Amino acid sequence: MAIMLETDPAICNGCVADSEISPSIRRGTVVVKNPQGLHMRPANRVSELARGFRSSIVVRNGAKSADGRSMINLVLLIVEPGTELCVEAEGDDAEAAVNTLVEYLGAEDWEC
Amino acid sequence: MRMSSFIVRDAIVPRLRETSKESVLRELVASLVTAGQIREEEIAEIVSGVMRREALGSTGIGRHIAIPHSKHVGVNQLIGTLGISPIGIPFESIDGEPVHVLVLLISPPNKPGEHLRALECVVRPMKDDKFVDQLRSAKTGDELWALIDGGE
Numbered sequence: 001m002a003i004m005l006e007t008d009p010a011i012c013n014g015c016v017a018d019s020e021i022s023p024s025i026r027r028g029t030v031v032v033k034n035p036q037g038l039h040m041r042p043a044n045r046v047s048e049l050a051r052g053f054r055s056s057i058v059v060r061n062g063a064k065s066a067d068g069r070s071m072i073n074l075v076l077l078i079v080e081p082g083t084e085l086c087v088e089a090e091g092d093d094a095e096a097a098v099n100t101l102v103e104y105l106g107a108e109d110w111e112c
Numbered sequence: 113m114r115m116s117s118f119i120v121r122d123a124i125v126p127r128l129r130e131t132s133k134e135s136v137l138r139e140l141v142a143s144l145v146t147a148g149q150i151r152e153e154e155i156a157e158i159v160s161g162v163m164r165r166e167a168l169g170s171t172g173i174g175r176h177i178a179i180p181h182s183k184h185v186g187v188n189q190l191i192g193t194l195g196i197s198p199i200g201i202p203f204e205s206i207d208g209e210p211v212h213v214l215v216l217l218i219s220p221p222n223k224p225g226e227h228l229r230a231l232e233c234v235v236r237p238m239k240d241d242k243f244v245d246q247l248r249s250a251k252t253g254d255e256l257w258a259l260i261d262g263g264e
Contacts, residue, residue: 036224040179040231041169044206071206072173072239078232080225 024055026094030106031084038079040071042110047071049100055091057101068101113233115215116261118192123147124253125195128214133203137162137180140195140216147193150218154186158218172205176248177238179231181217190219190226192234194256196248213238213247 032038038046050057050068057068061083066073068087079085085105089097104110123143130136138159144150150158161182165171172178178201193216200210215234219227237243243259250256 037228039224039228040171040173040181044169072235075228075231075235078228080228 022090024092024094025088025090026098027086027088028098028102029084029086030102032079032081032105033108034110035081035108036110037081037083038074038077038105040075042104043074044071045110046074046101046104049104050097053089053091053093053097053100055089055094055097057097058088059101059105060086060088068097113229114261115192115194115233115237116257117233118190118217118230119194119215119257119260120144120147120149120191121253121257123149123193124256125193126250126253126256128195128197128201131199131201133166133201134159134163136195136197136201136214137216140180140193140214141218143193143195144191144216144218149191150184150186154184158182158184158186162216166204170204170206172203172207172209172211173235173238174205174207174209175238175241175244176200176205176209176212177215177244178203178205178211178213179215179217179234181219181227181231183221183227184218185221187218187220190217190223190230192217192230194247194260196250196256213244 059066059068061077087098087101125143130139141155141158145152162180171180195214197212203211
């Protein structure tokens with residue numbers, strides 16, 4: 001699984017370009033491989049994982065974005081298998097937050 | 113896409129009678145039998161599938177709403193029904209509140225995109241408290257149908 005952390009929004013699909021990126025922002029992209037897509041149960045798990053961090057977390061699917069702590073908003077992203085998501089976190093544990101969510105979202109088997 | 117794209121109009125239950133999670137799910141599944149969408153002998157298997165899914169984590173999403181669901185080989189396309197419980201059903205929801213608005217979804221296996229779009233279609237209007245209140249206040253299936261057919 002490729003976990004990409006970077007600060008250039010131009011190469012992060014779905015991330016809004018912003019010329020003044022805070023140094024505390026971390027971003028990563030991930031392709032969803034689970035054959036069922038991001039349905040309610042894994043969306044709930046993502047929101048639980050996100051609540052474990054102090055950073056604010058946004059998950060983007062193209063132009064749509066969701067608060068990573070909100071299972072409802074994550075479901076509204078309609079994440080089908082093969083979708084590339086951008087995970088963006090801002091805060092003192094942003095890097096760990098992005099790594100954790102990217103790892104979970106990219107797993108083929110969402111046991112939770 | 114609206115909820116009316118997959119909710120079976122004749123299966124809508126404006127006043128659910130049952131009071132427990134499993135019995136109300138059976139009542140909703142039975143409404144799909146009455147509406148001619150599934151066979152009576154499939155009720156037990158579908159209810160069992162929905163309850164297995166609930167055991168993995170409640171589909172009570174808070175604010176008195178639940179979206180119980182399951183896959184079933186007996187349906188060729190995603191179907192659903194809507195039921196309103198006047199008294200509220202204990203559902204182990206994320207906010208601990210009883211559930212008054214239930215949307216049951218039955219989808220065919222191997223059509224995850226259809227299921228995801230239907231979920232979005234249910235969740236989106238439910239973010240509006242006024243819409244949820246209107247559903248809870250509706251007295252008839254026709255009123256409920258008008259609400260889910262007339263939204264965004």
